[in-house]
Structure formats: structure tokens, C-alpha cells
Amino acid sequence: MAATRHSHDRPDEETAVPIAKTLLEQFNINEMEIIRRMELLDLTQRELDLLTAQQPIIERRLDHIVARFYEKQTAFDEIALLIGDADTLARLRSAQTRYIQDLFAGDYGHAYVNGRLRIGLVHKRIGVEPKLFLSAACTLKYLLAEVLAHEIEDRHTLLDVLRALDKLMNFDNALVFDTYIGTLLSAMESAKKRIETYAHALEQKSKILSTHAERDPLTELYNKRGMTMALTRELNAAQRRKSQVSLVYMDVNKFKFINDTFGHAKGDEVLRALGEAIAKSCRSTDFACRVGGDEFCVILPDATPDVAESIAEKIAEAFTALFPEFSVAAGVAGTGPEQFVTENELLEAADRAMYAAKRAV
Structure with missing residues (x-):
């Protein structure tokens, strides 16, 4: 879901990623990888087109969906504390609106994937726990399903739309958790390197101290x-x-x-x-x-x-x-x-x- 802080918050040192590469490059995601991920979820072009066809419905009810979403989310103390103030909430409502629009916009290529990776990265940087993110995803899916069920009369079409929505949101969640896992691995690698550097420095210092302990300071021969x-x-x-x-x-x-x-x-x-x-x-x-x-x-x-x-x-x-x-x-x-x-x-x-x-x- 949309980040609960400013997207330009400075990342922790241990989770920083190389700024010379795009997020897609950092996570090794190309056109073939996007296609493969959709194949694994059995998410077809027909289903994506079916979601795109629901865009008018979503646009009409968009303000209602976003309002209900934050009404439910802020009922949880830990989420309300993360949001913090009215100005942040207003920015989040705007970001959440764009997120929902993207679900039904019909473009699920590089820009879409990069946006989902960015959402995951920002949530991880500002300390949103996976359980809170999944809670928000479940809430949004429920609200979207509620609106679609109210607007789509044909039961078979509704089931197809909900099935496609479920697959696409799972596609999104996988991308988000790739960033969670990737930044954790990056932090572990960074910590490992710091430990190795410290251990090497300690070893060198120990060698120096050992050498000093065994050497005569006047002649530099063994003592x-x-x-x-x-x-x-x-x-x-x-x-x-x-x-x-x-x-x-x-x-x-x-x-x-x-x-x-x-x-x-x-x-x-x-x-x-x-x-x-x-x-x-x-x-x-x-x-x-x-x-x-x-x-x-x-x-x-x-x-x-x-x-x-x-x-x-x-x-x-x-x-x-x-x-x-x-x-x-x-x-x-x-x-x-x-x-x-x-x-x-x-x-x-x-x-x-x-x-x-x-x-x-």
C-alpha cells in the first residue's frame, strides 16, 4: 500500500542500495521476468484486460474506497502512530488513490513494476512491518471486492474480475516483499562486511601487540x-x-x-x-x-x-x-x-x- 511517510525519507545506512541503478536493475527484473512472474500466478492478458474494463467503476467510487481504507487502517494504534499527523494522512490518501488507479489502468509493464518495488522499499525504510503491510493489502482487497460486487451484476464476470484482482495483488505483494528481503540481505551483507573489517583490524592489532610483546624496544630483537x-x-x-x-x-x-x-x-x-x-x-x-x-x-x-x-x-x-x-x-x-x-x-x-x-x- 502507499507509504506511511514521505517517500524521500533518507534510508538507513545498512539498507542503502546503489543509486546508479534503477530498482528494476537492482532486483534483476526485466521483461522476461515480469512475464514469468505472471505465468507463475496464471495471470493472463485476458484477466488484465478484464481488470482494465472495470476502471470506470473504480473511478466513480475511488474517493469512497480511499476514505473507507484509512478509516479502517487508522483504527489500529500502531498504524495511526506511523501516520502521525493530518498532513501526512492527506499525502497518503493521494498516494493510495494513485495506487488503486494503477491496479485498473491497463499498463502492467516496467513502470508498474518499478512503482510496486518503490512502495516496498519505502515501507521497509520507514519501518512498516510486513504484518501491517499485509493487513493493509487485505483491507484494500476487501473494499475493492465490495465495490465491484455492488456494481457488477453478472456473477460469472464478477468471479472472474475478483480472481484476476487477487492474482494481480499477489503479484504486487511478491514485488513488495522482494524489496523487504533484498534490503534485509543487503543489511546482512553490510553487517558481515563490517564484522569482517573489524575482525581483520582486530587481528592486525593483535599481531602488532603480540609483536610488541615479544620484541625488545631498544634493539628490536626478540625479548x-x-x-x-x-x-x-x-x-x-x-x-x-x-x-x-x-x-x-x-x-x-x-x-x-x-x-x-x-x-x-x-x-x-x-x-x-x-x-x-x-x-x-x-x-x-x-x-x-x-x-x-x-x-x-x-x-x-x-x-x-x-x-x-x-x-x-x-x-x-x-x-x-x-x-x-x-x-x-x-x-x-x-x-x-x-x-x-x-x-x-x-x-x-x-x-x-x-x-x-x-x-x-
């Missing part, structure tokens, strides 16, 4: 938490593959002296330089970590202790190139491929090797 997770993961993988894992454990010689003599800013600069040397010297599969203070560790999957020693030497050379006046001490330990020690045992072995290297200097 102790990141090291522990990586070492556990790589040891488990090595046991499954029956491969080796080696560690390089190192610190800056006389780092306390550097801090006390040159200040903490210089100490931080030295630590960043060692972190840079480690990152540049490691393989892409290795995990460079700052354990804490001036202690660093490199986890080397699929590497023998000899490979770890070679990388430790590269790190020391790279660091000395940056700070010739300072040096680092490194210790190496490995495990696998047959027998494996625990994470703590491997770390302790590398730490002991580092202190042994310090004493040897």
Missing part, C-alpha cells in the same frame, strides 16, 4: 619472552625432524665499565650496535634475541655448533667494526639430532661457554 617461545618451538620441531639446534650466547665485555664511564646513553648505543651486528650476521631462519641487560642470544635451527661458532665470529667482527674500542664474548652450545636437552639446559650450557670464553681472554 626474553620471544626467545623462550621460539626456543621451545624450534626444539620441538627439531625433535620431530631429528635435526640439530644450536645457540650463541654473548654479552659485551666490561659493559658495566662502559655504562659507568661513558653514561647510559653510550651504553644504549653499544647495545643497539650489537643488536644490529647480530641481525646482519644471522641467517634468515635464525632468531636474534636480547635476553636482558647486555646479554644476547641467537637460536639457530638446523645448525651444528660449528655453524654457530662461525656466526658468532661474524657477529663479533661486525660489532668491532662499529666499536673498535669494545669487544664481546660468545659461547656456543648445541643439541640433537638423537639426544636432546631441555631449553634451560641448552641456555645454561651456552652461558657457561660464554663465561669460559671470558676467562680465556
